[in-house]
Amino acid sequence: MTAQLINGTALSQKIRSEVAARAAALTAKGVQPGLAVILVGEDPASSVYVRNKVKACAEAGLHSVLERYDADLTEAALLERIQALNSNPSIHGILVQMPLPRHINPQRVIETISTAKDVDGYSVQSAGDLMSGLPGFLPCTPYGCMKLIESTCVDLRGKHAVVIGRSNTVGKPMALLLLQANATVTVCHSATVDLKSHTRQADVIVAAVGRRDVLTADMVKPGAVVIDVGMNRNDEGKLCGDVDFEGVKQVAGWITPVPGGVGPMTIAMLLVNTLASAERTLP
Ligand code: NAP
DSSP states (O other), X not given: OOOEXXXXXXXXXXXXXXXXXXXXXXXXXXXXXXXXXXXXXXOHHXXXXXXXXXXXXXXXXXXXXXXXXXXXXXXXHHHHHHHHHHTOTTOOEEEEOSSOOTTSOHHHHHHHSOGGGOTTOOSHHHHHHHHHTOSOOOOHHHHXXXXXXXXXXXXXXXXXXXXXXXXXXTHHHHHHHHHHTTOEEEEEOTTOSOHHHHHTTOSEEEEOSSSTTSBOGXXXXXXOEEEEOOOEEOTTSOEEOSBOHHHHTTTOSEEOOSSSSHHHHHHHHHHHHHHHHHHTTOO
């Protein structure tokens, strides 16, 4: 059996054009959705991520502001900038690119962003809303993974989902979203004994570890949906995920590639969150 490919690039383009149409309608009513992106320091990967986010905004008709600061920016100065953006009515979403330089406390920064503009969904309030099933901003990567799973038309009700990884930004919110969709959820992590015994039972597997070949063909039940969040480099220096794609695609029913799977969806969902934030400001 060869798995069907879940094409994150195509799905993200569809979502982005829907965002563009809604953004145009909102702009016509006098509210152009606006995103502020803050980058502190010169991390090359972060520079690429923020550039892509700003470009995606422009393509969808969103207004965006990119604020770049030297790595020696003080925490107090950063918090002051965030507070200014919190009270700027043309900005509906604020994103501070992680990681931050070591002298800046990331949680303090996240908690300074107004809950109404927390389009990354990283704040304690957003996490609490998700846990309680209240409306709020969903973290973009797990939100995008749910859209990818939805696109397969596999009904999650009663299915066994295994999430590998338990970070606050990916693994934990992913598990909560799968639970909300009525899956039975197992969360695995670095202390999990016999990972394979869990993944072999899974109808849906989300791998969010950051290590190549965490999931190989022998660990997958035939027909399973496999979502690969990981971003790693292979021996040739090319981008690859956590999943042994060539092996697992022979067993799985559905699989996301890397690149072209979860990555583009993360940016698309950031646009969705920013648009939703702007729409909420309408009377
Ligand atoms: P993270 O904070 O480092 O978390 C990694 C998780 O994997 C931890 O919970 C860790 O367990 C677990 N883990 C480590 N080794 C394991 C093993 N051998 N077996 C099972 N679990 C293991 O990373 P993250 O921020 O969640 O990101 C995960 C990956 O996704 C990274 O490659 C990242 O670059 C990628 N990512 C991609 C996107 C995208 O848009 N495509 C977005 C976000 C992240 P412990 O908790 O026990 O340490």
